[in-house]
Amino acid sequence: xxxxxxxxxxxxxxxxxxxxxxxxxxxxxxxxxxxxxxxxxxxxxxxxxxxxxxxxxxxxxxxxxxxxxxxxxxxxxxxxxxxxxxxxxxxxxxxxxxxxxxxxxxxxxxxxxxxxxxxxxxxxxxxxxxxxxxxxxxxxxxxxxxxxxxxxxxxxxxxxxxxxxxxxxxxxxxxxxxxxxxxxxxxxxxxxxxxxxxxxxxxxxxxxxxxxxxxxxxxxxxxxxxxxxxxxxxxxxxxxxxxxxxxxxxxxxxxxxxxxxxxxxxxxxxxxxxxxxxxxxxxxxxxxxxxxxxxxxxxxxxxxxxxxxxxxxxxxxxxxxxxxxxxxxxxxxxxxxxxxxxxxxxxxxxxxxxxxxxxxxxxxxxxxxxxxxxxxxxxxxxxxxxxxxxxxxxxxxxxxxxxxxxxxxxxxxxxxxxxxxxxxxxxxxxxxxxxxxxxxxxxxxxxxxxxxxxxxxxxxxxxxxxxxxxxxxxxxxxxxxxxxxxxxxxxxxxxxxxxxxxxxxxxxxxxxxxxxxxxxxxxxxxxxxxxxxxxxxxxxxxxxxxxxxxxxxxxxxxxxxxxxxxxxxxxxxxxxxxxxxxxxxxxxxxxxxxxxxxxxxxxxxxxxxxxxxxxxxxxxxxxxxxxxxxxxxxxxxxxxxxxxxxxxxxxxxxxxxxxxxxxxxxxxxxxxxxxxxxxxxxxxxxxxxxxxxxxxxxxxxxxxxxxxxxxxxxxxxxxxxxxxxxxxxxxxxxxxx
Amino acid sequence: xxxxxxxxxxxxxxxxxxxxxxxxxxxxxxxxxxxxxxxxxxxxxxxxxxxxxxxxxxxxxxxxxxxxxxxxxxxxxxxxxxxxxxxxxxxxxxxxxxxxxx
Numbered sequence: 001x002x003x004x005x006x007x008x009x010x011x012x013x014x015x016x017x018x019x020x021x022x023x024x025x026x027x028x029x030x031x032x033x034x035x036x037x038x039x040x041x042x043x044x045x046x047x048x049x050x051x052x053x054x055x056x057x058x059x060x061x062x063x064x065x066x067x068x069x070x071x072x073x074x075x076x077x078x079x080x081x082x083x084x085x086x087x088x089x090x091x092x093x094x095x096x097x098x099x100x101x102x103x104x105x106x107x108x109x110x111x112x113x114x115x116x117x118x119x120x121x122x123x124x125x126x127x128x129x130x131x132x133x134x135x136x137x138x139x140x141x142x143x144x145x146x147x148x149x150x151x152x153x154x155x156x157x158x159x160x161x162x163x164x165x166x167x168x169x170x171x172x173x174x175x176x177x178x179x180x181x182x183x184x185x186x187x188x189x190x191x192x193x194x195x196x197x198x199x200x201x202x203x204x205x206x207x208x209x210x211x212x213x214x215x216x217x218x219x220x221x222x223x224x225x226x227x228x229x230x231x232x233x234x235x236x237x238x239x240x241x242x243x244x245x246x247x248x249x250x251x252x253x254x255x256x257x258x259x260x261x262x263x264x265x266x267x268x269x270x271x272x273x274x275x276x277x278x279x280x281x282x283x284x285x286x287x288x289x290x291x292x293x294x295x296x297x298x299x300x301x302x303x304x305x306x307x308x309x310x311x312x313x314x315x316x317x318x319x320x321x322x323x324x325x326x327x328x329x330x331x332x333x334x335x336x337x338x339x340x341x342x343x344x345x346x347x348x349x350x351x352x353x354x355x356x357x358x359x360x361x362x363x364x365x366x367x368x369x370x371x372x373x374x375x376x377x378x379x380x381x382x383x384x385x386x387x388x389x390x391x392x393x394x395x396x397x398x399x400x401x402x403x404x405x406x407x408x409x410x411x412x413x414x415x416x417x418x419x420x421x422x423x424x425x426x427x428x429x430x431x432x433x434x435x436x437x438x439x440x441x442x443x444x445x446x447x448x449x450x451x452x453x454x455x456x457x458x459x460x461x462x463x464x465x466x467x468x469x470x471x472x473x474x475x476x477x478x479x480x481x482x483x484x485x486x487x488x489x490x491x492x493x494x495x496x497x498x499x500x501x502x503x504x505x506x507x508x509x510x511x512x513x514x515x516x517x518x519x520x521x522x523x524x525x526x527x528x529x530x531x532x533x534x535x536x537x538x539x540x541x542x543x544x545x546x547x548x549x550x551x552x553x554x555x556x557x558x559x560x561x562x563x564x565x566x567x568x569x570x571x572x573x574x575x576x577x578x579x580x581x582x583x584x585x586x587x588x589x590x591x592x593x594x595x596x597x598x599x600x601x602x603x604x605x606x607x608x609x610x611x612x613x614x615x616x617x618x619x620x621x622x623x624x625x626x627x628x629x630x631x632x633x634x635x636x637x638x639x640x641x642x643x644x645x646x647x648x649x650x651x652x653x654x655x656x657x658x659x660x661x662x663x664x665x666x667x668x669x670x671x672x673x674x675x676x677x678x679x680x681x682x683x684x685x686x687x688x689x690x691x692x693x694x695x696x697x698x699x700x701x702x703x704x705x706x707x708x709x710x711x712x713x714x715x716x717x718x719x720x721x722x723x724x725x726x727x728x729x730x731x732x733x734x735x736x737x
Numbered sequence: 738x739x740x741x742x743x744x745x746x747x748x749x750x751x752x753x754x755x756x757x758x759x760x761x762x763x764x765x766x767x768x769x770x771x772x773x774x775x776x777x778x779x780x781x782x783x784x785x786x787x788x789x790x791x792x793x794x795x796x797x798x799x800x801x802x803x804x805x806x807x808x809x810x811x812x813x814x815x816x817x818x819x820x821x822x823x824x825x826x827x828x829x830x831x832x833x834x835x836x837x838x839x
């Protein structure tokens with residue numbers, strides 16, 4: 001079977017969905033909300049599902065063709081022969097990109113279907129699905145591009161969709177009248193600009209050094225240059241290739257910290273929860289925020305070369321080590337902040353930041369497969385948790401609605417359906433949501449045999465073996481994970497309802513619970529994608545390079561992630577060592593997770609009793625510093641005010657006073673006025689008017705002279721004719737004789 | 738009786754032409770002017786015929802027929818104009834027709 005040629009369809013379907021919903025969807029919904037929503041939502045979902053089918057076909061094609069990577073061209077995008085600069089728009093079909101395609105379209109399809117139920121009744125129903133399909137389109141461009149520039153197009157495109165969807169309810173204001181949703185969208189966009197600045201610098205540097213942006217060419221050239229100790233010339237100075245590759249990878253890390261919400265740029269992701277919950281699930285948990293990990297895994301050759309270059313950054317650390325350190329510290333910090341959150345989605349947001357830290361740390365340690373494995377399982381269970389929280393919020397809102405109308409009085413107090421303190425006891429009201437949520441929470445906490453256990457443990461085992469510091473930090477982060485999930489489970493689903501809304505909450509419609517159940521199955525079974533013993537024994541039984549059989553992510557991704565070592569003789573490709581579960585590490589983390597979950601249930605066993613009771617954890621003052629201390633405060637105190645002052649100065653002193661008043665008024669306007677005055681008073685008056693009037697008066701004067709010949713006596717004219725004839729005759733006679 | 742030579746015809750033609758042109762230049766009555774023009778045409782016709790006879794070439798005689806034809810047409814148009822002018826101005830004095838005076 002060979003379906004490589006179908007790859008462009010992957011992009012076509014979501015693009016068609018965008019056209020449908022963007023052009024006619026609104027009219028459908030306005031004409032008849034019930035039928036229109038069905039059309040709008042299902043067309044968008046079908047487009048996502050169609051892309052998923054294409055991704056599955058590509059998966060089968062890779063299996064049937066011995067995992068042979070193929071670049072399917074779509075068109076020539078940029079070609080500047082003078083600079084030897086060619087960027088084709090082509091789709092790279094290899095095991096890594098197909099893994100991402102399957103996650104994006106598979107989880108994406110489920111969330112599309114869920115969103116039909118969740119967004120029901122929203123006046124901008126079709127706009128939502130336009131953006132949703134547009135996101136799928138750009139995300140697929142990101143993961144399928146065969147060059148860094150196409151990847152960057154997708155990178156910016158998903159950033160745009162993220163902005164549009166965070167501020168989807170841009171007209172909503174909070175109690176103080178601030179447009180929080182629009183602000184959150186802007187914040188995400190601006191913070192991501194910082195990361196994108198790193199990305200674009202990395203691309204410039206990459207093109208300058210390797211004269212190409214195509215993945216394969218860049219990697220080959222990089223390895224060759226590295227082996228021949230190439231020195232890169234920058235005109236005024238030069239740098240050894242190791243330093244340049246370190247710089248490129250460090251700039252990629254800056255890009256990844258922006259998109260994947262790592263220290264120091266993670267601050268946008270918690271605010272991004274202002275968007276509709278399906279958006280949080282798809283974009284801000286399962287797919288878009290993992291692009292940073294995809295970028296690092298895709299650039300694994302460069303990161304491995306940077307590792308070989310040694311501690312180049314300030315002479316203390318190499319860039320992959322920096323990646324691992326940033327990932328691990330983000331994992332722990334975000335885990336600690338999650339303790340102090342009351343908003344059900346904010347807990348999940350910080351949890352996402354923390355889990356992305358795990359993946360980044362894994363990629364930094366060189367455990368690329370583990371990073372991808374955790375990316376996939378995380379997409380399953382975190383999407384499940386977000387959709388579950390959406391279902392809870394949906395239930396709470398309806399409960400509040402029912403209650404308020406049941407009593408016939410309007411609640412003047414502001415009710416926040418996302419505040420966990422107002423929930424409690426929801427396990428009886430929303431059983432499906434509860435059970436699926438429980439599965440997601442246990443998977444996230446790392447309880448075997450759920451998905452999260454296997455992937456998280458692979459990262460921990462790798463850390464234990466290669467980077468003990470990273471292992472310790474991540475193990476602590478894993479404890480935090482289990483604890484805050486226990487806290488959230490207890491506050492939301494156990495105990496007694498602490499608000500009338502929770503009392504009257506009811507289960508969400510089938511359209512929402514079915515995707516929950518599907519994702520719950522994936523969250524349970526996701527770990528089997530890469531079971532350590534199974535994979536190892538199957539691989540052994542089928543030879544080291546089994547073709548045509550899916551034997552787990554390890555041997556599947558082996559075909560995209562190069563394992564190699566540089567020696568004096570050249571590049572030696574290393575066979576992948578199948579990951580083996582470390583019973584000690586697994587035992588410790590399972591024990592810790594169970595203890596933390598139990599601890600959380602113990603701490604919250606009967607508190608808080610009402611919605612206004614303090615949190616038992618509030619006794620632990622230092623913990624609450626994390627709520628206020630980290631980067632957010634730093635930015636608001638030390639980055640934003642100077643920036644605002646600079647902007648003020650630029651706006652008023654430079655732009656207004658100097659540019660507008662001085663340059664515009666005094667120089668440009670005055671020059672223009674004097675030139676115009678010259679044109680009006682001199683050129684027009686004397687030049688143009690003079691010419692025209694001159695022609696007029698000359699004609700008039702001549703006419704005054706010539707008119708005298710017209711005497712009005714016909715006989716005078718006859719005399720003229722006679723004399724003329726005589727003169728002509730005289731002339732002829734004179735000529736002849 | 739002296740022989741009538743070509744010179745006699747030419748002299749008569751010159752005399753007629755002179756009388757005609759003086760009539761055109763000096764008289765004021767439009768009809769008289771018209772008749773003078775006819776006289777000039779016929780003096781030319783006479784010269785044509787005389788020279789044709791003298792040179793033994795029929796071309797001149799043929800041309801006279803054309804002149805007569807054109808003169809007839811001219812008379813028709815001219816007389817019509819004079820009648821029209823008389824109807825509006827009640828005069829055919831050529832000096833009173835000076836509307837296009839500069």
